[in-house]
Amino acid sequence: QQQVKQSPQSLIVQKGGISIINCAYENTAFDYFPWYQQFPGKGPALLIAIRPDVSEKKEGRFTISFNKSAKQFSLHIMDSQPGDSATYFCAASNDYKLSFGAGTTVTVRA
């Protein structure tokens, strides 16, 4: 049973467009919400992360929006580039356990 629900499963965006990936969770004990980026044939790598006491965090073209009351968080990729084409995983952590969403494959068309 997936503890973190992620959507959409895949998306296609034009170069320069905005990609938005949404995640929802139920366990209010989660206290750390990272996003991982995975390229084909590679292991996931941390992209950006947020804690529930902050509603938004921005790093370059990547922004996490966090809604604690709705138990939802999302990743926005601004000015999407072909090099952003990858699979993105949201996750939620509590102590030693990290639960991942099912992943979103993003394709950026040039």
Add this chain to the structure above:
Amino acid sequence: EAQVTQNPRYLITVTGKKLTVTCSQNMNHEYMSWYRQDPGLGLRQIYYSMNVEVTDKGDVPEGYKVSRKEKRNFPLILESPSPNQTSLYFCASSLRQGGGEQYFGPGTRLTVT
């Protein structure tokens, strides 16, 4: 170079033949973990270790064993592999869990026939 290494990268085996996938990190991390990645399911945690000799089950531990005798190594053992364990496996380490960045290895693709 700071990294997590896994061996082998690819493995094809038969049902019931015991196998071990090794994992090693050179970052002196306390925490290590094993995940399996399956299409449509994301990554699911199999086992994790908070430190040497301290391990605990993740979400999908059935059919797997682990040991942590040294800080740098965390092997995954399949005593009697079955076809439903065909998957892509990742080892990860972090300085600490509960908010720490996890560093993933390159993955091991296992096929059990």
